[in-house]
Amino acid sequence: MHSTGPLAGKTALVTDAHTGIGKAIAVALAAQGAQVVVQHPHAPEWAADVVEAITGAGGQAVALAADLGDRGEYEELVQAVLEEYGHWDVLVHTPAAAISTALGEITDEEFELGVTTPVKAVFHGAQLAATQLADGGRVITVAGVDAAGSAVHDAATGAIAEFTLGLAPEFGSRRITVNAVSVGANDPNEQAADSALGRLNDAKEITEVVGILASADADTVTAQHIRVPSAAS
Numbered sequence: 001m002h003s004t005g006p007l008a009g010k011t012a013l014v015t016d017a018h019t020g021i022g023k024a025i026a027v028a029l030a031a032q033g034a035q036v037v038v039q040h041p042h043a044p045e046w047a048a049d050v051v052e053a054i055t056g057a058g059g060q061a062v063a064l065a066a067d068l069g070d071r072g073e074y075e076e077l078v079q080a081v082l083e084e085y086g087h088w089d090v091l092v093h094t095p096a097a098a099i100s101t102a103l104g105e106i107t108d109e110e111f112e113l114g115v116t117t118p119v120k121a122v123f124h125g126a127q128l129a130a131t132q133l134a135d136g137g138r139v140i141t142v143a144g145v146d147a148a149g150s151a152v153h154d155a156a157t158g159a160i161a162e163f164t165l166g167l168a169p170e171f172g173s174r175r176i177t178v179n180a181v182s183v184g185a186n187d188p189n190e191q192a193a194d195s196a197l198g199r200l201n202d203a204k205e206i207t208e209v210v211g212i213l214a215s216a217d218a219d220t221v222t223a224q225h226i227r228v229p230s231a232a233s
Helices: 020-031 044-056 071-085 108-132 151-174 188-194 203-214
Strands: 011-014 035-040 060-065 090-093 138-145 177-184 224-229
Touching (some): 011 020, 020 035, 020 060, 020 138, 020 203, 035 071, 044 060, 060 071, 071 108, 090 108, 090 203, 108 138, 108 151, 138 151, 138 203, 151 177, 177 203
Parallel strands (some): 011 035, 011 090, 138 177
């Protein structure tokens, strides 16, 4: 068991942690000592694989299912977290699969799924964190991975990032920091030019940014939107 590390003793709820960037973040936070809750949208087999990877490496994790767009299910998820670990310290909201349909072909249903549903999930999580997250906690939103040519996904990413930043003053009195991280998937040449390091960032570097924001090293970092270029999408 990881009894030491910068996040030892902390409970981190990572959404959509059954796959993609959510999975990578869950594994990374567990390696830093956190007790990780692997939330999944009723995909138990995938979530079980993530839990097995974490516990097999000496970490602590449980998998819990919930539809985050349903307020009642999100409330049940948080209550299950509190019953399992007794406290909730970190919320990392990660994006679900992007809608990459061309603008002229997007249906109302796809727009609802690509914009309304993910924004509502962040809203539900923020409301519950406002009353249930421990003092000195962390709210970190990975706003999205840009889908080339997808105005709908870009709209959701921008809305989630701005909404997250607007939340920061609501949490300040309890020393809870609130930050957004967005993950780009633009042209590789543009990414290299934009990156101060002159190279592309991968999932490992994205998880490192989230790990720092979740730690005591970022006690005074709040209301920030950190953009991390990435070759992965």
